[in-house]
Amino acid sequence: QVQLVESGGGLVQAGGSLRLSCAASGRTFSNYLMGWFRQAPGKEREFVAGISRSGGSTYYADSVKGRFFISRDNGKNTVYLQMNSLKPEDTAVYYCAADRTLSPVVRRTSAAYDYWGQGTQVTVSS
Numbered sequence: 001q002v003q004l005v006e007s008g009g010g011l012v013q014a015g016g017s018l019r020l021s022c023a024a025s026g027r028t029f030s031n032y033l034m035g036w037f038r039q040a041p042g043k044e045r046e047f048v049a050g051i052s053r054s055g056g057s058t059y060y061a062d063s064v065k066g067r068f069f070i071s072r073d074n075g076k077n078t079v080y081l082q083m084n085s086l087k088p089e090d091t092a093v094y095y096c097a098a099d100r101t102l103s104p105v106v107r108r109t110s111a112a113y114d115y116w117g118q119g120t121q122v123t124v125s126s
Contacts, residue, residue, distance in 0.1 A: 001028045002115050004096050008053060009120030010097050012086055016124070020081040022096030022117055029077040030054075033099040033106050035113060036070060036081045038092035038122075048094070051107035064090075086124045093119040 008020040020036070035050040049070035050059040058070050067086075072079040079096055097113035099106075107113075 001096050002029065002032065004098060004115055004117035005056045006094065006117040006120040009122045011123045011125065014124055014126050015086055016086050018086065020027060020083065020094055020096075020120060020122075022079045022081075024077045024079070024098065026077070030074040031039055031100065031113075032074060032104065033101060033104075034070075034079040035081070035097045035108075036079075036094060037097060037098065037113075038094045039119075040089075040091075040092040040105045043092075045095070047108040047110070048100075050108065051079065052104060052106060057106070059108070061108075065119050083122070087109060088126045091122060091124050093121050095119045101123060106116045 003025040006022045036048040038047050038048050039045040051070045055072045067084050069082040096117045098115040099113045
C-alpha cells in the first residue's frame with residue numbers, strides 16, 4: 001500500500017507557473033505507474049498526465065500538452081507536475097494517483113488507479 005500527499009497548489013495569474021509535488025510513502029514507489037488528475041467544480045475527474053515506472057515515458061491530455069510536464073524521482077518517492085502558461089480553465093483540484101498494475105501501459109481512466117492523494121487546489125485568475 002502507498003500513501004500519497006500532494007503539495008504546491010495555490011493562486012496564480014494566467015500565464016504563470018506552478019509545480020505540484022506528490023510524496024509517496026513506502027519503499028515500492030518505483031513499482032507504480034503514476035498519474036495526475038484534476039477535477040473542476042461540476043465536472044468529472046479528468047486525466048492530466050501519466051508517467052511510467054522509470055520515468056522514461058510520459059503521457060498528457062491534449063489540453064495540457066506542451067504546457068505541463070510530469071516527472072518522478074524514485075529516490076525521493078516523489079512525482080512532480082510542472083505547470084506552465086496556466087489558464088483560468090486549468091483551475092481545479094489536482095490529485096496524484098498510483099496504479100499498481102503489472103502492465104507498463106499508463107492508463108487514463110481514474111478507475112484504474114488504486115491509491116489517491118487528498119488533492120491540492122490550483123486557482124488561475126484571469
